[in-house]
Amino acid sequence: MTPMSPQQKALFLAKKQGNFEIRSRSIPSPGTGQLLVKVQSTALNPVDYKIKETGMFVTHYPAILGSDIAGIVEEVGEGVENFRRGDNVLAHGTFTNDLAAFQQYTLTVASFTAKIPSNLSFDSAATVPLGFDTALTGMYGKHNGAGITPPWEEGGSHDNTPDKPIVIIGGSSSVGSYAIQLACLSGFYPVIATASAYNERLVRNYGATHFFDRHLSGSQLKEAISRVTDRPIGVVYDAISLPETQPIGWGLLANNGILVLTLSPSVKEDEGKGRKVISTSGSPHMPQNKELGRNAWAMVEEWLSEGDIQPNKYENLSDGLEGIIDGLVRMKNGEVSGTKLVAHPQETR
Ligand SMILES: NC(=O)c1ccc[n+]([C@@H]2O[C@H](COP(=O)([O-])OP(=O)(O)OC[C@H]3O[C@@H](n4cnc5c(N)ncnc54)[C@H](OP(=O)(O)O)[C@@H]3O)[C@@H](O)[C@H]2O)c1
Missing domain, CATH: 3.90.180.10 (Medium-chain alcohol dehydrogenases, catalytic domain)
Known part of the structure; x- marks a missing residue:
């Protein structure tokens, strides 16, 4: 037997x-x-x-x-x-x-x-793992992300300059929290995030430099952000990606900017302004994510140990x-x- x-x-x-x-x-x-x-x-x-x-x-x-x-x-x-x-x-x-x-x-x-x-x-x-990898792919993925140069590559990590704003919708979500942290590692500034008001401290602790209540309307948020920066918003990471959040992110984007989503798009890419929308997928096991995943996972122990990434x-x-x-x-x-x-x-x- x-x-x-x-x-x-x-x-x-x-x-x-x-x-x-x-x-x-x-x-x-x-x-x-x-x-x-x-x-x-x-x-x-x-x-x-x-x-x-x-x-x-x-x-x-x-x-x-x-x-x-x-x-x-x-x-x-x-x-x-x-x-x-x-x-x-x-x-x-x-x-x-x-x-x-x-x-x-x-x-x-x-x-x-x-x-x-x-x-x-x-x-x-x-x-x-999943929250981090989804933020990672959305930011750095060449096929299903914004294609930003990752921090471990030459030119990927800069000192903060007032030149590169990013907006993260849903900064208290797991994906949003890691998107904030990766945005900081990549040298974005200001790092603007939304969540419910009671999560402001949490979201700022992840590294958001500016915080707004997620219950503001699209036009209220746009007006509030215009008081923070006059630079064009080239990247919006909508970690929530519901039909009600997507138009808010879309409306903030500058011409040629990119809206990164975690779910399927409900906004439509428009003619002329060059704005793009991309749905990401966070699994490093997918063939298109493997190389990025391998490179990032080689950094995870160090980033966690140094506090660059907080769980x-x-x-x-x-x-x-x-x-x-x-x-x-x-x-x-x-x-x-x-x-x-x-x-x-x-x-x-
Ligand atoms: N494509 C992929 O591979 C992939 C991978 C992972 C996750 N996802 C998807 O991404 C989404 C987020 O996942 P997660 O794990 O980060 O979620 P989570 O941590 O469970 O998200 C919870 C947070 O969502 C926020 N929230 C809920 N409704 C919101 C709204 N209308 N506007 C802004 N924030 C809102 C809440 O913020 P407040 O309490 O501050 O209001 C709460 O803190 C989910 O839909 C998930 O299925 C996709």
Whole structure:
């Protein structure tokens, strides 16, 4: 008789638009370029409830979701040189069952994995991957971003000058918070962000130099920004990208400017003024994002350790993987503001 392979618990979405349930499954073995990670903390993202609601992105069921991984390396696959068993790491997962976050052990791709510096907890580290990568791709992606030169390339990092304004709509969201921080690393100034008034301090702590209430109308915001800078607004990163926020960003853009979105566009590119709109996609696992992802993930440990990138504020969920189910409902209901929800898969009963 063959011995049963080691088992773990995972949160499965049983079928398309079905229910979540905890089940056992085998612990996978790392292939070339991969790591096996014991997941200590995983953060929730809007895409996780959207997949449950709409069936988007995932084609195989039962499916394990979750993108944000922080944990301990258990096993190192062939060809991986920069990680050892016992390292504390964060990683960007994907919606393939062996590589997804909502389970006790997952595989990670070493080039989208970084060591957690000693100043950070697993919980903090888990708030980084998807939000950070989406901000990153939207800013620096050549195919699905604004194509700004990234800070690690020559000419990509400048001292702040009053020449390069950027506006980030939704600065208290996870994506918005990382867009603010990357804008600072890239030398934009002023870095203008919107959110609800009670999140002003949070958004300024991420590096926004100017803050406006997100409830201002498009014309009120434009007027307020004109008092901050008379330079043309070349980039607006709309981290929220709802039909009500997109026209606000679009209306702020100068001729030839670019509006970066995290969802599908509802504004239409116009003739003559050269304004562009682009929908980004934050997964480094996508072929068009791989090179950018590899280069950025090589910087993640240093940026976190130096404080150039600060993780998000978080709230812990109880009940291990089971706690994710209610957490996703709270996110869907818009009850989570300026905070990541973080679960502990090892506490699953
Ligand atoms: N394309 C991709 O690959 C990709 C990747 C990641 C995320 N996304 C999408 O990007 C969006 C943001 O994701 P996230 O993880 O950053 O979300 P999140 O952190 O869960 O966003 C929560 C924040 O949204 C803000 N918000 C809600 N409605 C708003 C509005 N009308 N105007 C301005 N801010 C508003 C709230 O700000 P206040 O509380 O301050 O009002 C809240 O702090 C989601 O739709 C997500 O699905 C796409």
